[in-house]
Amino acid sequence: MSARGTPRRTEITARELGRRPSWVLAAVAAGGSVTVTGNGVAVARVVPTGAEAPPGAAGSRP
Secondary structure: OOOOOOOOEEEEEHHHHHHOHHHHHHHHHOOOEEEEEEOOEEEEEEOOOOOOOOOOOOOOOO
């Protein structure tokens, strides 16, 4: 969380995700979101459960 108490958005590489999965889960459990990049391009976002997926996102329901 930031100094103001709002969840932070964080960006990490896919390699870092592989090295620090527990850190990513802890950040998300605290209310933040983590964007995962591959070759500098955002490929995934890890968000707390209950967060809405954008329409048409893989795994989203109509």
